[in-house]
Amino acid sequence: MNILEESWSSFSADIASRYLKTFGAPSLESKALLVDVLRDLSGGRSLKLIELGCGNGQLAEYFRAQALDFSYLGVDFSEPLLNAGRQMFAGDPAISFIHDDVQSLGLINGRFDIAIYSHVIEMLSSPEASLQSSRRLADKIVIRFFEPPEADLTTVELRDLNTGKPESGFVPYLRWTMGRDFYRLILAKLGAKRVDIYRTQTKDQVHVLHFD
Amino acid sequence: MSRETVTVTPPSLFGNFRERKTARQSLRSLFLRIALPLRLAKRLAKRLVRGL
Numbered sequence: 679m680n681i682l683e684e685s686w687s688s689f690s691a692d693i694a695s696r697y698l699k700t701f702g703a704p705s706l707e708s709k710a711l712l713v714d715v716l717r718d719l720s721g722g723r724s725l726k727l728i729e730l731g732c733g734n735g736q737l738a739e740y741f742r743a744q745a746l747d748f749s750y751l752g753v754d755f756s757e758p759l760l761n762a763g764r765q766m767f768a769g770d771p772a773i774s775f776i777h778d779d780v781q782s783l784g785l786i787n788g789r790f791d792i793a794i795y796s797h798v799i800e801m802l803s804s805p806e807a808s809l810q811s812s813r814r815l816a817d818k819i820v821i822r823f824f825e826p827p828e829a830d831l832t833t834v835e836l837r838d839l840n841t842g843k844p845e846s847g848f849v850p851y852l853r854w855t856m857g858r859d860f861y862r863l864i865l866a867k868l869g870a871k872r873v874d875i876y877r878t879q880t881k882d883q884v885h886v887l888h889f890d
Numbered sequence: 891m892s893r894e895t896v897t898v899t900p901p902s903l904f905g906n907f908r909e910r911k912t913a914r915q916s917l918r919s920l921f922l923r924i925a926l927p928l929r930l931a932k933r934l935a936k937r938l939v940r941g942l
Contacts, residue, residue, distance in 0.1 A: 711912065711915075714912035714913070714914050714915070715912055717912075718912055718913060859903060861904075862903035862904040862905065863901055863903055863904070864904075865904035866901065866902055866903055866904040870904055870906075871906065872906045872907075872908060873904070873906065873907050873908070874908050874910040875907055875908065875909050875910060876910055876911065876912060876915070877909070886910075
C-alpha cells in the first residue's frame with residue numbers, strides 16, 4: 679500500500695460514511711451544476727457512469743436524490759470509503775463499487791458514457807495518468823474542480839488530511855493547483871477536441887472534455 | 891570534446907475552450923437580465939404613481 683492509499687484508507691467507519699456529507703466541505707452549488715450538466719449531456723436517455731475517486735458514493739446518492747437516470751460504477755482505493763458506499767447501496771443493481779487504482783484502472787472492463795472526477799483530480803499523484811486511463815473507458819470526461827486549472831504556475835503541495843481518528847489524526851495527501859499551460863498540454867496529449875466550461879458563483883468549475 | 895545541437899520544439903497546447911451554461915443557468919441569467927429589472931421598474935413606477 680503506498681502512502682496516499684494508506685492516508686485515504688485511514689478513516690474510521692463512522693467518518694467514512696459521513697465523508698463529504700457532513701464531514702468535509704462539499705460545495706452544493708457545483709454538485710447541483712454537475713447534475714444539470716449530466717442531464718443536458720444525457721439527451722433524455724439513461725447514462726452509464728464511472729466515477730473515479732468515488733469515496734463513499736455520496737455523489738451517486740445525490741444523483742439518486744435528484745432523480746437522474748443512470749447506472750454507476752464507483753472506483754476508489756480506500757476500502758473504508760468503499761465499504762460505506764457498498765452499505766449505502768446494498769441491493770441496488772444499478773450501483774456498484776470496485777477497489778482499483780484510479781491512475782491505472784487496470785481492473786475495469788467495459789465502456790462508459792461519462793467518466794466523472796468530482797473534487798478528485800487535484801488530489802491524485804498523476805492527474806494526467808488517470809485521465810489517460812479513464813479516456814480508454816469513457817466517451818466523455820467530466821471534471822468538477824475545486825481548484826480550477828487557471829493558475830499561472832503549476833504547484834503540488836503536501837497537506838494534512840483530517841481522518842477524524844484520534845490515533846491517526848492527520849495524514850498526508852497531495853493537492854495540485856494546475857496551471858493553464860500544464861492543463862492545456864494534458865488535454866492536447868489526451869486528444870481532446872473541445873472543452874466546455876461551466877462556472878458557478880463560487881470558485882468551483884465543471885469541465886466537459888469532448889473527444890469527437 | 892564533441893558538441894551536439896538539439897532543436898527543441900515547443901509542445902502544442904490545447905486551445906478549444908467554450909464557456910457554456912446549462913439550461914437552468916441560461917434561464918436564471920435571462921431572469922436576472924429581463925424579468926428582474928422589469929419587476930423593479932414596475933415597483934418603481936407604482937411608487938411614482940402613488941407619490942403623484
